[in-house]
Amino acid sequence: MISQEQFINDLQTMLKTDEEVAIDMDLLDIEAWDSFSMVAFMAMTEEKYQVKLDKFTVAEAVLVEDLYDAVVNAAG
Structure with missing residues (x-):
């Protein structure tokens, strides 16, 4: 599982x-x-986490946490 700290570092x-x-x-x-x-x-999530996100999921995100949750949920 991806830690929030690692996710934030990767996002920055x-x-x-x-x-x-x-x-x-x-x-x-x-x-x-x-x-x-x-x-x-x-593109980063596919490369780093091997997770393909739906463009609408990313577009609808409001908080950084929404992006993190989308990645974690897609990773299963």
Whole structure:
């Protein structure tokens, strides 16, 4: 299982940001989060976690935790 700490580190690396990211953070509060980041996030989850996420699941996420939960649930 992917730890929240590892997930957040991977997300920050993917976003190429020094901004502090927390599990309960609203994605809209992350300056680097945009539609391109969503696509990059989906690619990252396939590469790092061997998890394919539905684009609607990612688009509907509100919090960082929603993304984490989607990855954990898809990993089974």
